[in-house]
Amino acid sequence: MKLGAITGGAESATITGFAIDHRKVAPGTIFGAFQGTRVNGEDYIAAAVQAGAIAVVARPEAVVEGAVHIADHHPRERFARAAAQFFAPFPPIAVAVTGTNGKTSTVELTRQLWRMAGHHAASIGTLGVTTADERVSTGLTTPDVVTFLSNVAGLAREGVTHLAFEASSHGLSQYRTEGLPVRAAAFTNLSRDHLDYHKDMAEYFTAKLRLFADVLDPDGTVVVWADDANHERVVDLAHARGNALMSVGVHGQTLRLVSRDPTLLGQGLVIEAEGKQYKVTLPLIGAYQAANALVAAGLVIATGGDVATTLLSLGRLAPVRGRLERAVITRAGAPVYVDYAHTADALQAAISALKPHATGRLIVVFGAGGDRDVGKREEMGATAALHADLVIVTDDNPRTEDAGQIRRHVLKGAPDAIEIAGRREAIAYALREAGQEDIVLLAGKGHEQGQVVGDLVLPFDDVSVARECAA
Numbered sequence: 499m500k501l502g503a504i505t506g507g508a509e510s511a512t513i514t515g516f517a518i519d520h521r522k523v524a525p526g527t528i529f530g531a532f533q534g535t536r537v538n539g540e541d542y543i544a545a546a547v548q549a550g551a552i553a554v555v556a557r558p559e560a561v562v563e564g565a566v567h568i569a570d571h572h573p574r575e576r577f578a579r580a581a582a583q584f585f586a587p588f589p590p591i592a593v594a595v596t597g598t599n600g601k602t603s604t605v606e607l608t609r610q611l612w613r614m615a616g617h618h619a620a621s622i623g624t625l626g627v628t629t630a631d632e633r634v635s636t637g638l639t640t641p642d643v644v645t646f647l648s649n650v651a652g653l654a655r656e657g658v659t660h661l662a663f664e665a666s667s668h669g670l671s672q673y674r675t676e677g678l679p680v681r682a683a684a685f686t687n688l689s690r691d692h693l694d695y696h697k698d699m700a701e702y703f704t705a706k707l708r709l710f711a712d713v714l715d716p717d718g719t720v721v722v723w724a725d726d727a728n729h730e731r732v733v734d735l736a737h738a739r740g741n742a743l744m745s746v747g748v749h750g751q752t753l754r755l756v757s758r759d760p761t762l763l764g765q766g767l768v769i770e771a772e773g774k775q776y777k778v779t780l781p782l783i784g785a786y787q788a789a790n791a792l793v794a795a796g797l798v799i800a801t802g803g804d805v806a807t808t809l810l811s812l813g814r815l816a817p818v819r820g821r822l823e824r825a826v827i828t829r830a831g832a833p834v835y836v837d838y839a840h841t842a843d844a845l846q847a848a849i850s851a852l853k854p855h856a857t858g859r860l861i862v863v864f865g866a867g868g869d870r871d872v873g874k875r876e877e878m879g880a881t882a883a884l885h886a887d888l889v890i891v892t893d894d895n896p897r898t899e900d901a902g903q904i905r906r907h908v909l910k911g912a913p914d915a916i917e918i919a920g921r922r923e924a925i926a927y928a929l930r931e932a933g934q935e936d937i938v939l940l941a942g943k944g945h946e947q948g949q950v951v952g953d954l955v956l957p958f959d960d961v962s963v964a965r966e967c968a969a
């Protein structure tokens with residue numbers, strides 16, 4: 499592609515790639531220079547030009563010498579659109595999911611439902627890039643825009659026709675997923691998280707709403723989980739823009755959850771759609787997993803899936819890695835579950851999912867991440883104290899913070915909790931403590947394979963540690 503195709507001018511230089519990090523610039527690259535949270539990318543413009551950048555997308559006031567200056571007051575957005583022109587084509591059907599909790603689960607379940615319908619499907623999110631054959635981690639939920647668009651284009655080249663991706667609030671506010679057509683977008687829920695990055699809940703929600711205001715195709719479909727009070731803002735946006743709307747949940751109109759009956763290994767659901775009732779046995783436990791499965795069904799139907807086939811396929815869904823995953827049963831007979839709950843709302847969801855299955859105590863082990871929203875810690879403590887029978891507070895990715903200090907923040911909400919430094923020790927204690935009637939929940943790390951301490955990522959997997967402690 500020639501540079502003129504991006505600038506609208508006559509520049510004949512050939513574009514070889516896009517980069518937002520000057521260290522990744524090669525001759526022929528278009529460099530995006532953005533003001534970040536840590537540093538100002540504009541400081542690297544000269545180095546990028548030196549390394550061969552032929553054009554730089556940056557604010558009008560930035561200084562660009564020796565390359566074309568593509569000046570824009572919204573450089574991230576302009577860069578994403580240009581990069582999308584370069585990387586296209588993309589899978590013909592792409593859908594996105596936002597919300598505080600449930601994004602990973604929903605994109606994974608959507609991918610599974612499409613696959614059952616015979617489509618070549620993929621998902622991108624916290625678990626990485628997932629296809630029927632493999633899963634490759636990207637490190638972030640919504641990768642940076644160049645990684646994202648090049649991965650999406652790569653999937654299209656492999657023959658993927660259906661893509662579901664997670665749109666995190668960071669990703670949306672940084673325009674990481676702009677530029678490809680998005681046929682449907684879903685909202686799962688809103689609760690407190692990431693207030694280290696967003697100023698307040700209003701700003702956090704506004705970032706999420708960008709998915710519906712800017713990213714979704716003008717004639718795309720909005721899918722909302724109608725049992726979350728915040729869904730109404732999304733509905734208003736859909737009406738204002740003229741998008742088709744599907745609402746899902748007990749209060750949903752398109753897919754109405756008529757009843758939900760927990761069974762030993764799953765739950766019986768009755769769902770009403772188009773005036774008919776469908777009975778399915780979802781092989782996943784917990785109200786939250788039923789919610790995510792229904793939103794996934796909504797996305798599949800929104801993009802052409804047959805209603806009856808899609809709803810009946812819910813009965814064949816496989817579990818999502820690290821989401822209420824049963825790791826082991828202790829010698830005493832207590833089942834141990836691993837879940838990715840790292841917000842107060844998610845902790846409540848995970849505890850309530852397991853409670854009906856425990857005749858004895860629900861024992862929860864968790865911590866809170868360092869260098870992340872400090873205010874959510876006490877709320878997480880209070881939620882655990884309120885809903886669980888025994889609370890053990892430990893460590894979860896202290897990063898550059900003092901682990902003891904993070905635990906103290908959590909303990910403010912759970913003064914009666916047991917504090918155990920070291921996640922392995924805490925898990926071992928919980929498993930020793932659990933009796934036959936009890937259930938143990940290890941929350942916060944889910945699929946994660948490491949404990950981030952300072953700059954180090956120490957190998958750590960809740961499932962393996964639980965198995966070792968139970969042996």
Ligand SMILES: CC(=O)N[C@H]1[C@@H](OP(=O)(O)OP(=O)(O)OC[C@H]2O[C@@H](n3ccc(=O)[nH]c3=O)[C@H](O)[C@@H]2O)O[C@H](CO)[C@@H](O)[C@@H]1O[C@H](C)C(=O)N[C@@H](C)C(=O)N[C@H](CCC(=O)O)C(=O)O
Nearest residue numbers: 518519520534535536537539542638639640642666668669
């Ligand atoms: C807070 C945040 O989102 N930071 C991300 C963001 O950084 P930023 O734009 O603020 O960048 P910066 O480091 O200040 O640098 C500014 C610019 O200068 C460039 N640069 C920088 C240094 C250099 O030597 N040369 C250079 O060109 C950078 O590439 C960048 O474009 O862009 C970087 C490049 O893409 C990301 O690596 C970085 O993710 C950090 C590592 C991170 O931890 N992000 C987490 C919080 C995150 O994004 N999480 C969300 C939500 C998780 C969820 O709830 O699921 C996610 O989507 O994963």
Ligand SMILES: Nc1ncnc2c1ncn2[C@@H]1O[C@H](COP(=O)(O)OP(=O)(O)OP(=O)(O)O)[C@@H](O)[C@H]1O
Nearest residue numbers: 598599600601602603624786789838839844847848
């Ligand atoms: N619909 C939901 N309602 C409430 N809690 C949920 C819901 N879905 C998932 N959770 C909780 O949130 C945890 C994370 O779920 P999931 O990974 O699907 O969400 P996510 O939005 O992708 O999270 P992240 O922002 O970290 O990527 C689950 O392990 C569960 O505890």
Ligand SMILES: N[C@H](CCC[C@H](N)C(=O)O)C(=O)O
Nearest residue numbers: 840866867870894895942943
């Ligand atoms: N995407 C989330 C994951 C949090 C997982 C938890 N284990 C932690 O480290 O806080 C974040 O980066 O805030």
Ligand SMILES: [Mg+2]
Nearest residue numbers: 601602624639
């Ligand atoms: Mg996720």
